[in-house]
Amino acid sequence: MSDEPLGQARDSRHPRIRMALKPFLAGMAAVIPVLATGWIIVLVFKLLHRIGRAIINLALSGLNTLRSATPEEAWKIEYFPGDDLLWLFIPLALLFVIGLAVMNKPGHRFSSWIDDSLTRIPLLGFIYGTIKQFVDAVRNLGGPRKFKGVAYIEYPSPGCRLIGFVTGNFHDPQTKKDVTSVFIPTSPNPMTGFVIIVDDEKVYDSEMSLEEAGKMILSAGLVAPESYELK
DSSP, rough: OSOOOOOHHHHHHHHHHHHHHHHHHHHHHHHHHHHHHHHHHHHHHHHHHHHHHHHHHHHHHHHHHHOOOOTTOOOOOOOTHHHHHHHHHHHHHHHHHHHHHHHHHHHHHHHHHHHHHHSSSSTHHHHHHHHHHHHHHHHHTSSTOOOOOOEEOSSSTTTEEEEEEEEEEEEETTTTEEEEEOOOOOOOOOEEEEEEEEEEEEEBBBSSHHHHHHHHHHHHTSOEEEOOBBB
C-alpha cells in the first residue's frame, strides 16, 4: 500500500483538471467582487429612486386633495432629463433633515418615545430592537466605541486559540484583577458570536488589523495575513 497521503494521491490523478480550474477560479475571484459590488449599488439606487418617486407622488396627491383638483387639473410628475438624480436626492435629503431633527432635544425625545412604544409590542419589539442594535453598532464602528484591536484567547486546550475583537478593559472588583472584554465572532457569519471576560494576562494581542481579522473570519480562515506576530 502506498505511503503517499490520500489527499495528495487524489490530486495527482487529475493534474490537468486542476490546471484547467486554476484560471477559472482566478477569474471568478477577480470578477465576483466587482459584480457583487455593482449589484449592491444598483439595488440601493433603485430603492432610493422608488422611495423618492413615492414621496413626490404622496406629496402631489395631498396637494391635489387640498386643492380639490379634478383629474385634468391634478398636478402630476413630469419627466425631464436628469429626473433620476432628483428622485435619488429626495430620500437622502429627507434622511439628512430627520437626522438634524433627532439631534436636538425635542426630536430626540420623540425618537425615544417611538423606541419605547415599539419595543413594548410583543414580537414586533424584538424585531425592532434587533434591527436597531445592528444599525447602532454599524453607526458606531468609526466612533470611540469601535473595536480596540484583535486578540487571541487560548481555548479549548493549550495551543488552540480563538480569534476575537477587544471591546473594552476594566477592573473586576470581585477578583481584584484587570480584565478585558472580547467579542468572539462566529465564522463565516461574524454578526453573531459571544462576549467573554478574560484576565489581562490570558489575552494575547495580535498584530493583525481589524480588516485582516475580518477577512480571515469571513473566509473561514481561507484568507489569512501573510505574517503576523503575537506580543
